[in-house]
Amino acid sequence: MVIHYKCPNCGDDMTFDSESGHLSCGACGRQDNIETFSEEFISTTFEDHEAKEYHCENCGASLITDADTAATTCSFCGAAVVLAERVSGTLAPAMVIPFSVSRDEAVKAFKKWCRNGILSPAGFMTADRIKQITGMYVPFWIYDLNSKVEVTAHATKVKSYSSGDYIVTETSHFNVYRDINLNYLKVPVDASKKMDDELMDKLEPFPYDQLKPFKTPYLAGYIAEKYNYDESELLPRVKQKIQSFIDSYIDSSISGYSSVQYRNKNINTKKVSSSYILLPVWMLYYDYNGTEYVFAMNGQTGKVVGKPPISRGKIFGWFGAIAGGTFILLKAASMLMGGGLLW
Amino acid sequence: MVKKHNKFAIILFILGFYFISLIGLGSSAFAIDKKVYDDANLFSSNEISLLEALASDLGSERDTDFLIVTTNNNQDVEIYTEDFFDAKIKEQNLSQWNAAILTININTRDFYLAGFYKAEDYLSNAKLDAINARITPYLKDNDFYGAAKTYLELAHEYMGTPKHYNPDSFIHKWWFQIGGAALVGALVVSAMAFNMGGKVTVNAQTYLDQNTSRVLARRDDFTHTTVTKKRKPKNTSGGGGGISRGGHSHSGSRGSF
Numbered sequence: 001m002v003i004h005y006k007c008p009n010c011g012d013d014m015t016f017d018s019e020s021g022h023l024s025c026g027a028c029g030r031q032d033n034i035e036t037f038s039e040e041f042i043s044t045t046f047e048d049h050e051a052k053e054y055h056c057e058n059c060g061a062s063l064i065t066d067a068d069t070a071a072t073t074c075s076f077c078g079a080a081v082v083l084a085e086r087v088s089g090t091l092a093p094a095m096v097i098p099f100s101v102s103r104d105e106a107v108k109a110f111k112k113w114c115r116n117g118i119l120s121p122a123g124f125m126t127a128d129r130i131k132q133i134t135g136m137y138v139p140f141w142i143y144d145l146n147s148k149v150e151v152t153a154h155a156t157k158v159k160s161y162s163s164g165d166y167i168v169t170e171t172s173h174f175n176v177y178r179d180i181n182l183n184y185l186k187v188p189v190d191a192s193k194k195m196d197d198e199l200m201d202k203l204e205p206f207p208y209d210q211l212k213p214f215k216t217p218y219l220a221g222y223i224a225e226k227y228n229y230d231e232s233e234l235l236p237r238v239k240q241k242i243q244s245f246i247d248s249y250i251d252s253s254i255s256g257y258s259s260v261q262y263r264n265k266n267i268n269t270k271k272v273s274s275s276y277i278l279l280p281v282w283m284l285y286y287d288y289n290g291t292e293y294v295f296a297m298n299g300q301t302g303k304v305v306g307k308p309p310i311s312r313g314k315i316f317g318w319f320g321a322i323a324g325g326t327f328i329l330l331k332a333a334s335m336l337m338g339g340g341l342l343w
Numbered sequence: 344m345v346k347k348h349n350k351f352a353i354i355l356f357i358l359g360f361y362f363i364s365l366i367g368l369g370s371s372a373f374a375i376d377k378k379v380y381d382d383a384n385l386f387s388s389n390e391i392s393l394l395e396a397l398a399s400d401l402g403s404e405r406d407t408d409f410l411i412v413t414t415n416n417n418q419d420v421e422i423y424t425e426d427f428f429d430a431k432i433k434e435q436n437l438s439q440w441n442a443a444i445l446t447i448n449i450n451t452r453d454f455y456l457a458g459f460y461k462a463e464d465y466l467s468n469a470k471l472d473a474i475n476a477r478i479t480p481y482l483k484d485n486d487f488y489g490a491a492k493t494y495l496e497l498a499h500e501y502m503g504t505p506k507h508y509n510p511d512s513f514i515h516k517w518w519f520q521i522g523g524a525a526l527v528g529a530l531v532v533s534a535m536a537f538n539m540g541g542k543v544t545v546n547a548q549t550y551l552d553q554n555t556s557r558v559l560a561r562r563d564d565f566t567h568t569t570v571t572k573k574r575k576p577k578n579t580s581g582g583g584g585g586i587s588r589g590g591h592s593h594s595g596s597r598g599s600f
Contacts, residue, residue: 003582017388033445117539118535120539126441131438165575166572166573167408167572167573168572169571169573170567172567173569174565175563176561176562176563176564177561177564178560178561180556181557181559183551183556184551185551186550187550201543202541203543204500204544204545204549205544241494245551249547249556276569303541303544305541306541308540318531320531322528323524326523326527326528330523333514337507337508338504
C-alpha cells in the first residue's frame, strides 16, 4: 500500500518541513500538525523481502523500490511516497527524530565543513561538486541495558622514603572487590546493512529530547529504510559498544592506588528494553578526481562525518611547518642554555 | 614572530651574562706570568712558547689563567693539582685566583682538569667532562701539544657559555633537535589526518543513567606489606671536584690514557 499526503486545500503533495516540524504544502503553503494529522494506514503486516512494484497513486507510474525502502519519492511526478507495509507491524518504528536541518542548510553546513578541511586539496575545499544529497531516515535500535559487574583486583600503594644510606620502598597490598550496577539508556546501533557502522557511530549523539512518537507524515519527502537486523542480532554489537564505558567506570571506582591488577572481571549485561527508531541523516555524495566520497550529516545537530580526500602537498606542507617550527624552538631552547647556532 | 621573540630573549640573556661576569670580577684576580709548567718535558720549547701565547690570549678574554702542568712523579694527579694551586695562590698572595688547570702525569698516565673560582663556576664538572672526552684521544696518541691546545680552546669557548651549560646534553645535539622536530611534526599531522573524518563525541557518561548506576558494594582489604631496601646511588653530580688542602674548592674531571 502506498501512502500519499494530499493537501486538504489544493490537493497537491505535502512533504515534511524541517523548519516548522509540520507537514507542509509546497503549492498553497498550508501547514498541518503531524501529531493531529489523521492516521491513514492500517497496521497490518506484509512481510516483504523482495524488490516490489508499487503504483504511484498520483500519476500511475510504477515505483520499483528495493526491499529496504520505506519512503521515497516518485521518480516521475516527484510526489512523496510512504510504503505503508514497510513501516507497520513488526517494522513499525516506535519513535522518530525528525529533521531540523533542511537541505539548503545541510549543503551550507557541508561547504563550511569542507572549508575547514586543512589537509584536503584546495579543489575539494570549495565543495562545489556535491553529486547528490539525500535526506534519509536511518533505522536504529536503541537499547536500555543493565550491567551487573563484579570485579576483584589486586591493588598496591607504594610509599618511598630514605633512611640512612638506603631508599626504603614500602608496598602495601590490598584485595579489592567491587559490585557495580550500571544502567545505560538509549544506546543506539544502526540497523541498516547499507550504512557504514563507523560513520553512523561518529554521528552520535542524537538529541533524544527531540524523539517523537512515530507518524508516517514525518517521512514524506525523505528516503527511509527499514531495518535489516533485528534487536537480538544487534545485541552483541551494542554490548561491545558499551564495553569501554563499563571499563572506565570500573577504573574510576578503584582509585587511590599506585597500581591495580584485575584478577577477575565479571560483566553481565542484559537488555532491559529496546525500541526501533528512525534517525535523520543527510547523506552527501561527492565526486572528486573520479572518486566518490561519502559523507553523513546528523540531521539534527549538523555534525559531519566521513573521510575527505587528503592532499599530499598539504600533508608535507603542514609537516614541514610544524617540524620546522619545533626545530627552531628546540634550537632556541638549546641556545638559551648556552648551545651554539651550529653545534 | 616566535623566532624574533627568541632572538630578543637570547640577546637579553647574553647582555645579562656580561653584566654578571663584570660584577663577579671585582673580588678575584688572574694573570700569572707563566702558564706552562712542563716538569715532565712533554713539549718542545717552540710548543711551549706557542701554548704560552695562546693561553695568555684566551685567558685574558675570560679573566682566568689557563694553566698547563705536567709531572712525572707518583703522586695522585688530583692532589698534585690542588697542591700546585695552593702553592701558586700563596706565592701570588691572593685570596681568590681564577684558574683552570690541566695536569698531565706521564708516569701514571693520568690527567686532571680543574677549575678554581670563576673557572669553578664557568667550567663546571659537565663542561670539564666534555673537555676530558675531547682531549683523551690526543693523549692516547701521545700528542700532548694537540691535547693542550684543544684544552685551551675548549676552556675558552665553554667559559663563554652560561654556568649550567652542559655541552654533552642531548638538548644541544643535532639528532635530538631534528629527530624531535620530525617526531612532533609527524604526530601532529597524523592526529590532524585522523581527526579529519569527524571525532567520536560520545563518552562513558553520555548514555549512563546517573540516577541508578552506582557501586553497590566495595571492599578494600589490606593483606600485607612488602619492604625493599636499596642502597642510595652515589651522588655523581659534583663528584669530579673537591676542596684542596689549602681550602680552595674546585670543579674537576679525571681521566687516564
